[in-house]
Amino acid sequence: MRPILRRSLLAAPALAAPARAQEAVDLLLVLAMDASGSIDEDEFRLQREGYADALAHPQVLAAIRSKRRGAVAIAILEWGSPGASAAIVDWRRVADAASAQALGEALLKAERSPQSYNAIGDALDHAGRLLRAAPFAADQQVIDLSGDGPDLRSLRRAPDVRDELVARGVVINALAIAASGMVTRFGERLEETYRREVIGGPGAFVATAEDRRDIARALRAKLVREIA
Template identity: 35%
Template sequence: MPRRLVLSASLGLAAPALITSRSARAATEVDVELILAVDVSRSVDTEEMEMQMRGYAEAFRDPRLAEGIAGGPLGAIAVTLFVWSDWNIQNTLVPWMKLEDSTSCERFARAIDGASRETYLYTSISGAIDYASQQFGQRYDGMRRVVDISGDGVSNSGRPLAAARAEALEKGIVLNGLAVLDRSPQPAVLLAGLPPVDEYYRDEVIGGPGAFLMVAEGYDAFANAVRRKIIREIAAVPAQGPLVERAFG
């Protein structure tokens, strides 16, 4: 029997443990693993979708963001972006990237610029949280794991939001929210008697150590909101700021 095979056989049940250990060491350590989860449900029209994507791209071109990343213990974060709608629709548009300076931040911004613009029907925040929870630990090992969920409506598809939220929090994931207030809501929304989206996100979506909600007062305020939000999220030691912040266009 070749020497290599003898060695493998002698390891027996220990081999899987060695593989697991090697995989863990291969993960790149970063200060934060940040997932950007972008709502593309029916309530988001083509213009609003473009404003969202442009807002995210502008945020990563802000010099203060690169400065914030460099100020962390490791001086690097990992970020990915996916869009979500129905319970079974979550599409990653920008895969995980390591950001550590203005050059890598610009690379991420360009990836957003070139990503597809797509919209669907329903709003499944639980589906978005479930999908996001599965994306961590693939290539990076973050000291903190944060999901940034943006949206302009309540969950109306998929399993109960409370169950998905509870499971994510048990895993140590921080859920932050970016609620967009639609200044011209559809009549059906008004008749349904649904709670204001900012209150809904505050009470039902966000959670975890230091979690907070950024409220964009209309889509014209989105770029300002997302820029402030991400800078706060990547801070080395997140300040105990207000639970809810508001951004205006």
């Protein structure tokens, strides 16, 4: 019987390794930055610097520390071309000045992705897939989209994607970057277009920046509101 016992043991399937538990954070946040063709190199640099400065600002760090776990996870994507938005900084845990500074440095060093214009629906769809694949777990999930124009040629309409994500429990906020009084092709201010087509979920809101030099201030206030 011993040989039979040995053969049966050899034939037994190997036990699968236990799945690694996801680290819990207070918030999963995807920052979706406009990299479309309407943004020249100087504006693009101002936008990235504004994001990096806002992420490491003491007010934002204080908001993170005020939460139960004292940590959030952030991923950054650039959007523009239909179906071609690109994740430029993968998920990172941010809990203190050092981790926030590291995230900002990674953003500043990342190559600009090739984008045309202006597919917001596809950007939201990509952001939703990033949330599903996040290596962290959180009860709160937010997409934070910034842009200087309306959705023009998405493969998937922005309101349709927005509604799907909200049904999953995702909150979508927006930052409208536009000169004072600028109107879209719909005859309304950009923030109104974003309010109608982009944002959704409990407490969703649109913030405004008068130009890219105003991004750091507007985004800082927006992040504090989203986190705290």
